[in-house]
Amino acid sequence: MDQMIRTQLYCFVFILLLAFGQSTSLKLIDDIVIYVRIVNHLNKKPLTYHCKSADDDLGLRTLQPNGQWEFHFRPASFKITDFYCYFFNGNLRAAFDVYVEDSRLEANCGGDHCIWTAQRDGFYLYNMGTGQNMKMHNWNT
DSSP: OHHHHHHHHHHHHHHHHHHHHHHHHHHHHHHOOEEEEEEEOSTTOOEEEEEEOSSOEEEEEEEOTTOEEEEEEOOOSSSOOEEEEEEEETTEEEEEEEEETTSHHHHHHTSSEEEEEEETTEEEEEETTTTEEEEEEOOBO
């Protein structure tokens, strides 16, 4: 009889811990906000781009020279969040992930801000932690 009561008690405590742990982790995830910024450092040329995820399409946009545009989102609770963009500059093209949760890219952002700069020779990602710009992608013809 003591064994059965002990087993039931362990099960009850386990269920409480599981429920408390789930609600705490979901609360922490809900508090996270990620920012992605696109900066146009192309000399006197507009940058056209289209950013989206599996759930959100941010539309086709044009950024004027030296302009910047930023969007933000909360990562999904039960799946990996992935935002990617297509970029156009005359006959040059580029397409890549601008944010992927739990990836090397997230670490390269150096925090909850991913700042991408379009330049004549490609795309640079600014690391908030180190203060460094790192070339990540080339333009394609």
